[in-house]
Amino acid sequence: MSGQAIFTTITGAFLLPFFIRLLWGRFVNKLGAIGGFLAAIIVVGTIWILDHGMKNHLIQQGNSGWIDMGLAAAVGVFTASVVTGGKVKKSFANLGAAVIGGTISGIILILIM
Amino acid sequence: MRFLRNTFGYFLAATVINGLWGIFLNKFGLLGAYGAAFFLTGSMWCVNHYIGLIKHDDDSAFIDMGLGVAIGLIAKNYMVNGLESMINSAPTLLYVIIGAALGGYMAVLIETHIIEKDPTEINSKKESLESVNIELVDGKLEV
Numbered sequence: 510m511s512g513q514a515i516f517t518t519i520t521g522a523f524l525l526p527f528f529i530r531l532l533w534g535r536f537v538n539k540l541g542a543i544g545g546f547l548a549a550i551i552v553v554g555t556i557w558i559l560d561h562g563m564k565n566h567l568i569q570q571g572n573s574g575w576i577d578m579g580l581a582a583a584v585g586v587f588t589a590s591v592v593t594g595g596k597v598k599k600s601f602a603n604l605g606a607a608v609i610g611g612t613i614s615g616i617i618l619i620l621i622m
Numbered sequence: 623m624r625f626l627r628n629t630f631g632y633f634l635a636a637t638v639i640n641g642l643w644g645i646f647l648n649k650f651g652l653l654g655a656y657g658a659a660f661f662l663t664g665s666m667w668c669v670n671h672y673i674g675l676i677k678h679d680d681d682s683a684f685i686d687m688g689l690g691v692a693i694g695l696i697a698k699n700y701m702v703n704g705l706e707s708m709i710n711s712a713p714t715l716l717y718v719i720i721g722a723a724l725g726g727y728m729a730v731l732i733e734t735h736i737i738e739k740d741p742t743e744i745n746s747k748k749e750s751l752e753s754v755n756i757e758l759v760d761g762k763l764e765v
Contacts (some may be wrong), residue, residue, distance in 0.1 A: 510713050518714060522721030523728075528731035546664035554659035562652045568718060573703045574711030577695045579639075579688030581718050590684040591700035592730045599682030603628055607677075607685050611693030612651030615744050618641055618694065619701055 514569040521560040521567025525578050528552045563590020583607075624677055631676035632690030635666040639691050640698070 529552055536544035560568045560578045565593070568578060591597055629745045638747035639662050648663075670676045670687045678684060 519721035520718040522718040523725035527725035549664035550660045551723035554656035557655045561733035574707035576714040577692040580692035581722035583686040583689035589726035595683030603685040603703035606628035607632045607689040610629040611690040612697040614694040615697030
């Protein structure tokens with residue numbers, strides 16, 4: 510990847526967990542569940558367009574394959590929770606659940622579509 | 623049971639978000655991402671993290687439903703395009719992980735700075751209170 514592509518990919522992956530961590534909780538505290546929907550529109554909607562949708566989208570993919578910005582959200586929020594004291598060992602079960610659930614979803618989507 | 627429940631939560635998020643996002647984009651173009659974010663991401667967040675289909679221990683690190691979404695797409699690509707697509711996407715994977723870790727860490731730094739109280743502010747309030755209230759200094763006025 511060219512240097513510019515590396516820079517934009519890192520930036521695109523930086524934005525999502527940064528804003529999720531700073532904004533989402535505050536929205537939910539103020540407005541309850543509706544705050545969550547609002548946060549979803551504002552944070553995920555805008556950053557999806559920046560990272561994947563627009564012409565020179567920030568997360569540059571390789572020739573084939575797709576690394577979704579959901580991975581950035583997961584890794585970033587995980588890092589933040591570990592830094593503020595979350596236990597890594599206790600999260601292994603959920604990690605396994607995410608991998609298995611995601612894989613089964615991929616299989617089902619191929620079978621359906 | 624808890625493992626099955628968690629797995630189902632991640633599975634649901636991945637299937638709904640990956641399967642239906644394209645519908646919004648096809649119908650409304652690029653700005654359909656906002657509709658998709660509202661309906662799909664919003665409702666999946668509500669079910670998984672707000673209502674709590676995905677259960678975390680109180681002190682365990684947080685595994686966001688986005689991981690299920692991302693792994694779903696990776697698995698789908700592997701089955702359609704084979705191992706070569708995974709090798710092609712390895713650089714992107716590396717830089718996304720680096721950027722995301724930086725993002726989460728910086729957010730924590732800023733959060734802790736927002737929260738911490740400025741200790742000098744509290745001291746000076748107390749000092750100014752004591753300097754004007756002679757009764758306080760004499761010990762006759764309780765605060």
